[in-house]
Amino acid sequence: MNALDLRSVSKSFGGKRVLDDMSFSVPEHCVFGFVGTNGAGKTTTMKMILGLLKADCGEIDVYGERVSFGATKTNRLIGYLPDVPEFYGYMRPKQYLGLCAEIAGLDEKSAQPRIAELLDLVGLSDANRKIGGFSRGMKQRLGVAQALIGDPKLLICDEPTSALDPVGRKEILDILRKIKAKTTVVFSTHILSDVERICDRVAVLNKGKIVLESAMGDLKLQEKSTSFTFEFNREIATDEILRVLRENNLEPIKYETAEHTIESLFLGVAK
Amino acid sequence: MRQFLAFSKKEFHESAATFRLYILLGLFVMFGMMSPLLAKLTPEIIKSLGDTGMMISVHEPTSLDAWAQFFHNVGQMGMLVLIIVFCGTMSNELSKGTLVNLLTKGMKRHTVIASKMFASSVLWTFAYLLCFGAGFAYTAYFWDIGELPHALLAFAAPWLFGELLLATHVFGGTLFGNIYGSLLSCIGAVILMNLLSILPGASKYNPVTLSGGTLPLLSGAGKPSDFIPAVLICAAAVVLLTAGSIVMFNRKKM
Numbered sequence: 080m081n082a083l084d085l086r087s088v089s090k091s092f093g094g095k096r097v098l099d100d101m102s103f104s105v106p107e108h109c110v111f112g113f114v115g116t117n118g119a120g121k122t123t124t125m126k127m128i129l130g131l132l133k134a135d136c137g138e139i140d141v142y143g144e145r146v147s148f149g150a151t152k153t154n155r156l157i158g159y160l161p162d163v164p165e166f167y168g169y170m171r172p173k174q175y176l177g178l179c180a181e182i183a184g185l186d187e188k189s190a191q192p193r194i195a196e197l198l199d200l201v202g203l204s205d206a207n208r209k210i211g212g213f214s215r216g217m218k219q220r221l222g223v224a225q226a227l228i229g230d231p232k233l234l235i236c237d238e239p240t241s242a243l244d245p246v247g248r249k250e251i252l253d254i255l256r257k258i259k260a261k262t263t264v265v266f267s268t269h270i271l272s273d274v275e276r277i278c279d280r281v282a283v284l285n286k287g288k289i290v291l292e293s294a295m296g297d298l299k300l301q302e303k304s305t306s307f308t309f310e311f312n313r314e315i316a317t318d319e320i321l322r323v324l325r326e327n328n329l330e331p332i333k334y335e336t337a338e339h340t341i342e343s344l345f346l347g348v349a350k
Numbered sequence: 351m352r353q354f355l356a357f358s359k360k361e362f363h364e365s366a367a368t369f370r371l372y373i374l375l376g377l378f379v380m381f382g383m384m385s386p387l388l389a390k391l392t393p394e395i396i397k398s399l400g401d402t403g404m405m406i407s408v409h410e411p412t413s414l415d416a417w418a419q420f421f422h423n424v425g426q427m428g429m430l431v432l433i434i435v436f437c438g439t440m441s442n443e444l445s446k447g448t449l450v451n452l453l454t455k456g457m458k459r460h461t462v463i464a465s466k467m468f469a470s471s472v473l474w475t476f477a478y479l480l481c482f483g484a485g486f487a488y489t490a491y492f493w494d495i496g497e498l499p500h501a502l503l504a505f506a507a508p509w510l511f512g513e514l515l516l517a518t519h520v521f522g523g524t525l526f527g528n529i530y531g532s533l534l535s536c537i538g539a540v541i542l543m544n545l546l547s548i549l550p551g552a553s554k555y556n557p558v559t560l561s562g563g564t565l566p567l568l569s570g571a572g573k574p575s576d577f578i579p580a581v582l583i584c585a586a587a588v589v590l591l592t593a594g595s596i597v598m599f600n601r602k603k604m
Contacts, residue, residue: 152456166451169368178452
């Protein structure tokens, strides 16, 4: 069963058509990258899936159940992380997650261990100060925790890494990768390296339509190329690689040994 | 019901954490205490102004003067405080987007409005009761309270008008989604009601009469039927504004 199906969904704001007869599906247990430029309609799509915005036409199903505008019942299956999650600044993380747990219908007995588990997952177990004093990255991680409180089958994240530094981005992507086994993840982004890092499937939204939808593996294999980049999990001598290529009648006309990227250096010193 | 209780609990927590609760209670206790004190001290203050050559006749103050001062304080300063303290109730949630996390967890939209009205009403009721208690205690200390005809109607009237202001805040906040919209709705409603009270015979039906205008009931100069239409209209307006807020919020894009 698909976690999410959108069929011929359109949406206009004023006279401007933001989504035009858009369709795509998200299979269960995958990380789905929803890619598009700023203003492409990613947030609009997500808000319609959550029943926060009304589609002009088309159908949206979450695990086979139709989404309706307003108080949609399908939200019990969904966890949502907005692009900039807003909290009550005077609360502490445990208090906030306690409120979320009560709203989501968790009984008190199961809520406390769930809150502790989630705070541990997002690395906020020791952060017992008021949320108002949290950094952007901490808020984003708390956002993931609140989205997961009801143990949702589908997690929708709206540009969860866009405003974060490389350390924060890596932390969020690691969390999303960890929960993949239990939860289907849809996340929108315009950072293509994030998609490459964790996504199984990707859809590209352009001018209100899905212009490309594919499994990441297929996408990479779809086209022949004259240029490749490989990364190995151990140090290898350049000669060894060249020898393997020549044995297979492949003669590179150019090769480069990768320098440390700025990002890997940053991650190394910022630990 | 669980969501209603959880969200109401959050509202009370917020009131304490943002000092709204303490400001409200502190000011209303002060208004309650000030009323008999001012009534008692006014003649002394006027006398202390000394020999200005003017003849000012000041009668000995009575408990009725204390209640006149009470209605004056609550009806003007009190309502202004209420408008300012509660102006962010709904509008802040919408302008900051703090409801999105909760609504996407299945929180019913009508529960948000109901909780907001409930929590605001409880705080306002508590503040008004303390105000009345302080006023009553000091008045009883200085004077014989005597008989208070139609006391329930006279003293419940400002409370009901306060409820109307709270409902207007929730309505305006939901409609405009920002604090200015909420404030303008409330202030606009008060100005409109005051303008309408200029019309002859309108005060009987005008809710603003309830905001400090019920002293004649205690003095015996007025009768309940002079105020009942305004009470009914005010109560109906509270219900309609709350229902309107729910309908509007159900349709609101987030």
